Amino acid sequence: MSLPVDAMGADGAHARRWMHEGAAQAHVEGQSALHFEAGAPRNISIFGLGYVGAVSLACLARDGHRVTGVDIDQGKLELLRNGQAPIVESGIQELTRTVTRNGAVTVTDSVRDAILATDLSFVCVGTPAQGNGDQDLTAILRIAEQIGAVLPQKQSQHVIVVRSTVKPGTVEGMIAPAIESASGLQAGQDFSLCFQPEFLREGTSIHDYDHPPMTVVGAGDDYGAELLRAVFGHLPCEFVRTTIRTAEMLKYACNAFHATKVTFANEIGRVSQAVGVDPHEVMRLLCLDRQLNISPAYLRPGFAFGGSCLPKDLKALLYLAKRQDVELPMLGAILPSNAAHIEQAIERVLASGRRSVGMVGLSFKAGTDDLRESPMVVMAERFIGKGLNLRIYDPAVNIARLIGANRRFIEESIPHIASLMTDDLRSLVRDAEVLVVGMKSPETLLALAEHTRPSQLLLDVAGLADRGAHRAQYQGVCW
């Protein structure tokens, strides 16, 4: 039985909500928090019985849920009716036979029957690539309309979870409107809509289902998020709730990262082979480094890299490969990508139309005086070239004391640098129309907090922790 209840939404608006048997509502610090019994059997429908759907169907049924599988492919439905899995995958035939025999699984091509029989739906239809690379959303939008047409007939709150990979904005910008216009209902109020990226890999998908790296749920309302916590909270990993768009983007970021790792190892393999080095040994040792290599180090969006080692050594590696006629397209694209990152920061400042720029930080890394290949120096050069009025503050850089290659580099890049540098951080912050902040020292933060004005533009290339602790107009370099 389901009971309609009125509850105060997180935004304070009264919303029509439904409370299922088994869901309890507690009030915590003035906000409503829903709790569903962890692991309790649920009525679940799965739309699309390909790799993702067939594995989810078998594993959810194994975990005690009553599962309805939906597909337009009659051949797949027939296989499941006969206790056979519609995919080839380690362990899936045995598991499918077991769960279909004990009556936990129903299959149908009727969206209506599936929605009316269940409270929670996973959408796992394909989102294949079109000729131009964009994804084909025909199947998922069709399903959304069909589900929407049935929802008004339901007496209980329905939770729809998109598991197909879709671009950021698709769930809220396309799928929600499709369901809403077909149903006349509102997402987050009359039904729940979530996005839960699927991390399984073909070949090891049952193992991956049971041991995901994390469970990530993008949710716009508590109801769907908490129901999913009850269904998946037992898995041996962190359960993370985030926004729908973050969860959508995360899936692309993960797959792009995996593809990057494969290509990186292969490019290192090709150049190693060409120069007679064992690539397996190189990569084995690379993976031994859990501080800088296999770690979160260097994996936060920030400013461009620079300094005396990374650009120089990358150039040398690319030259080595060229001499051996080895193509390294990915490694070869890194320096242009790094330059593009600096360029878009420069363009932000130039596009503002403001003429007076204050740069906080000049060296390639805060706290050092190494100016070689510093992205901040590249920016300064461009600002000078464009005739902007530039002042620079960096307490670690004392031009008079610079020696050797470091001195030669800065003299060639910005000959009159000394005349642009100031020790007076406060007046630099006060006077500039645009501040480019590449340091987050306590004195920088204090000066920003005390001396910025609402008319100033603040371009953050350092990743300030507190983005609101100043009065300027804030822009992050890539956030």
Ligand SMILES: NC(=O)c1ccc[n+]([C@@H]2O[C@H](COP(=O)([O-])OP(=O)(O)OC[C@H]3O[C@@H](n4cnc5c(N)ncnc54)[C@H](O)[C@@H]3O)[C@@H](O)[C@H]2O)c1
């Ligand atoms: N295969 C993987 O390892 C994997 C992993 C993570 C995420 N994903 C993503 O999950 C989604 C599904 O991938 P897959 O490999 O399972 O796809 P798939 O092509 O194997 O299966 C899709 C299924 O959807 C069915 N379908 C199509 N239109 C339908 C409709 N209108 N109603 C009901 N069923 C319909 C198809 O008949 C097919 O059985 C994709 O977005 C994919 O990117 C896949």
